[in-house]
Amino acid sequence: MTSALLPTYARAPIAFERGEGAWLVTRDGERYLDFGAGIAVNALGHAHPHLVEALTTQAQKLWHTSNLFEIPEGERLGRRLVDATFADVAFFANSGAEANEAAIKMARKYHAAGGHPERFRIITFEGAFHGRTLATIAAGGQAKYIDGFGPKVDGFDQVPTGDFDALEVAIGPETAALMIEPIQGEGGLRVIPHTDLRRLRALCDQHGLLLIMDEVQTGVGRTGRLFAHEWSGVTPDIMSAAKGIGGGFPLGVCLATTEAARGMTAGTHGTTFGGNPLAMAVGNAVLDVVLGNGFLARVEALGLRLKQSLAALRDSHPDVITEVRGEGLMLGLKLAVPNTEFVAAARDGHLLVIPAGDNVVRLLPPLIVTDVDVAEAVARLDATATRLEAEKLAPKRQGAAA
Ligand SMILES: *Cc1c(COP(=O)(O)O)cnc(C)c1O
Numbered sequence: 001m002t003s004a005l006l007p008t009y010a011r012a013p014i015a016f017e018r019g020e021g022a023w024l025v026t027r028d029g030e031r032y033l034d035f036g037a038g039i040a041v042n043a044l045g046h047a048h049p050h051l052v053e054a055l056t057t058q059a060q061k062l063w064h065t066s067n068l069f070e071i072p073e074g075e076r077l078g079r080r081l082v083d084a085t086f087a088d089v090a091f092f093a094n095s096g097a098e099a100n101e102a103a104i105k106m107a108r109k110y111h112a113a114g115g116h117p118e119r120f121r122i123i124t125f126e127g128a129f130h131g132r133t134l135a136t137i138a139a140g141g142q143a144k145y146i147d148g149f150g151p152k153v154d155g156f157d158q159v160p161t162g163d164f165d166a167l168e169v170a171i172g173p174e175t176a177a178l179m180i181e182p183i184q185g186e187g188g189l190r191v192i193p194h195t196d197l198r199r200l201r202a203l204c205d206q207h208g209l210l211l212i213m214d215e216v217q218t219g220v221g222r223t224g225r226l227f228a229h230e231w232s233g234v235t236p237d238i239m240s241a242a243k244g245i246g247g248g249f250p251l252g253v254c255l256a257t258t259e260a261a262r263g264m265t266a267g268t269h270g271t272t273f274g275g276n277p278l279a280m281a282v283g284n285a286v287l288d289v290v291l292g293n294g295f296l297a298r299v300e301a302l303g304l305r306l307k308q309s310l311a312a313l314r315d316s317h318p319d320v321i322t323e324v325r326g327e328g329l330m331l332g333l334k335l336a337v338p339n340t341e342f343v344a345a346a347r348d349g350h351l352l353v354i355p356a357g358d359n360v361v362r363l364l365p366p367l368i369v370t371d372v373d374v375a376e377a378v379a380r381l382d383a384t385a386t387r388l389e390a391e392k393l394a395p396k397r398q399g400a401a402a
Pocket of ligand 1: 097
């Protein structure tokens with residue numbers, strides 16, 4: 001039967017009925033090891049008891065009141081995020097793209113409030129991904145997402161990542177901000193060197209620009225720090241987060257300093273659903289765990305060990321895996337075979353991984369993944385690479401025999 005859903009996704013022919021930790025289970029009881037975590041969303045895995053408890057308890061009390069009233073759980077989550085970061089204020093949304101829209105509007109309004117409404121342009125970086133709204137596809141700059149949707153939203157200029165000459169040329173009297181992911185996720189797990197982030201910060205300070213970090217994928221413990229930019233010692237003026245922050249419940253946030261947010265006065269921005277009691281309850285529960293004793297240190301240690309195992313796999317399968325990328329539990333394999341084939345072969349072996357740009361597959365396990373799960377994933381990746389290697393070399397062998 002044909003689907004009633006808009007066919008914008010090429011979905012794998014598989015549906016899950018329930019999940020537990022890093023495992024997903026189909027209706028027939030087939031178990032899959034989930035190293036995609038719903039694209040870095042299920043930070044605490046599936047059916048985490050603390051999140052289930054927080055959501056169901058809140059669900060019995062109150063779901064939605066709108067932002068016309070105070071929402072104590074949101075005040076609490078905002079306070080905790082502010083206390084744990086560079087930021088002074090938080091704006092809750094429901095997704096990464098919306099958090100970025102808030103960040104973009106805030107950067108423009110900052111300059112308008114300072115008497116420079118002409119400073120509205122934002123410089124982004126090749127390979128970026130910032131979401132699928134009209135403004136965020138323009139920010140991401142990828143033709144495949146922009147083409148056919150009418151005039152590209154004005155106000156975004158893009159330069160090659162790491163090209164500081166091009167960047168300095170691009171900065172002009174209309175530039176408001178730079179916007180960057182500390183590690184490009186969709187773009188192929190490309191880590192922006194810490195020295196580059198420091199140079200971006202210095203350029204922003206020199207030219208009076210705001211630095212926006214898109215931590216939608218890198219945030220909430222994914223790299224072994226609460227936010228990935230912390231590794232570089234650089235702080236942004238504005239930061240977006242989403243994906244892992246709700247552990248699977250739709251939630252995004254735009255965090256900023258008081259200074260950067262100076263233009264965002266009453267009435268300038270809004271959302272009907274953002275910051276609703278259900279999302280706030282779950283967001284607080286996620287933080288309870290991620291900020292708990294030793295949690296982030298464990299992510300860091302586990303990530304290092306996984307990366308070492310992946311490097312060993314690369315060495316033993318050079319015809320399939322050419323490079324290991326990433327930090328913490330945000331790792332990628334650059335491949336010498338099509339990444340879609342690798343993803344499908346891994347799925348045949350009941351391991352879920354996610355394709356990214358630049359012919360990379362992403363490993364984004366839940367942060368609560370166990371050592372045993374990690375070892376199992378490495379074994380399944382090994383088997384996947386072995387199979388693809390055999391398929392790749394088979395025609396050559398036949399050729400040699402003939
Ligand atoms: C996923 C992602 C987004 C978009 O988030 P949505 O929730 O899909 O709108 C934005 N930026 C980055 C870096 C992402 O990885």
